[in-house]
Amino acid sequence: MRRRVLAFAGWLATAVLATLVGVAAIRLVGESITGTPGGVLSQDEVERALASPEPTSAGPGATPPPEAGSPTPDAPPAVGRRGVFATSGGTAVAECVPGGVRLVSWAPAQGYRVGDADRGPDDDVEVTFVGPGGEHELKLRCVANEPVAVDD
Numbered sequence: 001m002r003r004r005v006l007a008f009a010g011w012l013a014t015a016v017l018a019t020l021v022g023v024a025a026i027r028l029v030g031e032s033i034t035g036t037p038g039g040v041l042s043q044d045e046v047e048r049a050l051a052s053p054e055p056t057s058a059g060p061g062a063t064p065p066p067e068a069g070s071p072t073p074d075a076p077p078a079v080g081r082r083g084v085f086a087t088s089g090g091t092a093v094a095e096c097v098p099g100g101v102r103l104v105s106w107a108p109a110q111g112y113r114v115g116d117a118d119r120g121p122d123d124d125v126e127v128t129f130v131g132p133g134g135e136h137e138l139k140l141r142c143v144a145n146e147p148v149a150v151d152d
Helices: 002-029 043-051
Strands: 082-087 090-097 100-108 113-118 124-131 134-143 146-149
Touching (some): 082 146, 090 124, 090 134, 090 146, 100 124, 100 134
Antiparallel strands (some): 082 090, 090 100, 113 124, 124 134, 134 146
């Protein structure tokens, strides 16, 4: 009888130890198993991130910064603000550039597809989403260096 109790106690201790090691390993790995990398952003955070200037790249092929005392090349023309526009057919992001307005990205809503897209840059750009609710067109142009939606 004593032997059975010791065997059961040993088995129980091994099971508890294995469980604790497993829990510790999952905690050590953290969100990479179950979470979203970088977290989930709110709509306001997405709009702020899209409105901020893009970071410069220092990766392979990037132009190094000029050395101190050397003449700097002419800066590229300033890029206007970005804007996020939505219809029930999808969303689009546009920005004002020296050639006019340019579509940065667009994405159809669930059940819709992109019928046509004029990326630009041009005086105005448009993207059409086609789906069960019909056609939804976004036509955009720059006003005071800021993209705005316009009626046809």
